[in-house]
Amino acid sequence: MTLDPVVLFFVLGLLAALAKSDLKLPPALYETLSVFLLIAIGLKGGVALSKLTGSAVLWQVVAVILLGAGLTLVAFAVLRWRLGRADAAATAAHYGSVSVVTFAVASAYLARQGVEAEPQLTVFLAVMEMPALVVGVLLARIGGDKQVNWGRLAHEVFLGKSMVLLMGGLLIGWLAGVDGIKSLSPLYIDLFKPVLSLFLLEMGLLTAGKLAGLRAQGLFVVAVALLMPLVFAALGLATAVAMGLSVGGAMLLATLCASSSYIAAPAAMRIAVPEANPAISLAASLGVTFPFNLLLGIPLYLWLAQQVYA
Template sequence: MQIDPVVLFFLLGLAAGIAKSDLKLPSALYETLSVFLLLAIGIKGGLALAKQPMMEILPQAMLVLLMGCLIPLLIYPLLRLKLPQADAASVAAHYGSASVVTFAVGVAFLTRLAVPYESQTTLFLALLEMPALVVGVILARLGGDAKQATGHGWGKLMHEVLLGKSIVLLLGGLAIGYIAGPEGIKPVDKLYLDLFKPVLTLFLLEMGLVVAGKVGALRQHGLFMLIVGVGLPVALSWVGIGFGMLMGLSLGGVTLLATLAASASYIAAPAAMRMAVPQANPALSLGASLGVTFPFNLLVGIPLYHQFAIAVA
């Protein structure tokens, strides 16, 4: 199977960092790339939302949001067995969120098999970005007492979480895409839609450099993160299957929701967690999500989740 170029850019950054190259992206550029990606993901979700009859998909959308909140809450206690609070919260946020590229490969897989699926699954992808990030930030900042964790009470904490840059950009992009619609967004679609993947390559190049700089921490938890990277997606796919059946999705829809549940974000989550939880080690979350789970899902996971869906259909 052909390797997606975005993964190759990540590997380039990783190799350059391990080789002690002087390759480095300006910090201002990284910040700009993060803002662009978060905003573009939101706009894509808003455009998908604008194409759907709201009242028909609202119950499904609410269940997807619930799933996005539930996944990090389920896996956080397991991660805390081996990881510090901030790292466990960051990894949980990555796995509660979803991978755009994994979703795209899942769509291609179903298309090749001529298996139909619901169009609103694209909306589900966008919706899954948000709740896990909010839950992840809360988990990272709370040790049971919001005031102790942040120096402020619950009100200040929730203000920081819900009005942090990453959440504002995702929600703002969602609103812009929904209000503007496919026609209204045309004057800027070449920037936010057509350039999404090229910008993503630069972002992942930087993330490869970041991970290489912290590879020692990944070695420290290597076996555990390998188990996480393979075991979590298989287990979480059943969460997606359960929600898909509850929502009454078709076989293809259940497969895609299982794929989304089993995937881990390496776009929105790294950007959001680096902004909101800077003390978390990105080598752990990206090492598991991009280094283990992503290739596992592409090579083994998606066909496996489809067989799971067939078995319970």
């Protein structure tokens, strides 16, 4: 199997950091790349959604919202074997939530393989973030004496940068349609993979920094971070089959379920569950699950989807 060039940029960043190179991307560039990717993914999904008719998508959205909540509950039950309530709940929220970058790499991988997927997967990406964060906070607070500033949490979840850019791009793409978006295609469509490659270079540098913290967290966290994606991908694949999605759609839903958030979830948990140790959740999600999905998981999820639909 030949690795996608964008994934090789991640490997380059990872190896450079482990070798203690002085390679760094300017913080402003990292922020710019993040904004670009979120808008581009939203625009592409919105344009595709503008071609759809019928109400079937609404029921699918409800199903993936329940799926996101359910994944969080499963992750919490597993993590509670060894972690305290706050740490287990915060980490479970990361795994019930999703990774935009993993979704972007999976979408690029599908395109490289010539496999198409339903446009509503971008909507699934947006809505699966919310239930996991809410359930994670509830799990942390059940039986506890600390109060949650729900207004501040709602603002962080619904009006955070990631959600505003993703949903904004989705809405613009849907309103503009295929013809209206053509003038933006040279930037947001043609340059998507080159920009993604630069972003993954930075993600490789960041991931290397989290690997050192894994030793302190113990083998349990590492094992969970490796096994959880596989179990959750299987649950996502089963849900996709029940929904009647295509091979590509099933692979992307499996990837969403297997991914873990390291952008929105840490920000929300910092506000709602400040007593949780962020080193645990970030070491697991960014140090183990993210590179696993990029290097092995994404091709595996496509292969599994193809076997199921064979």
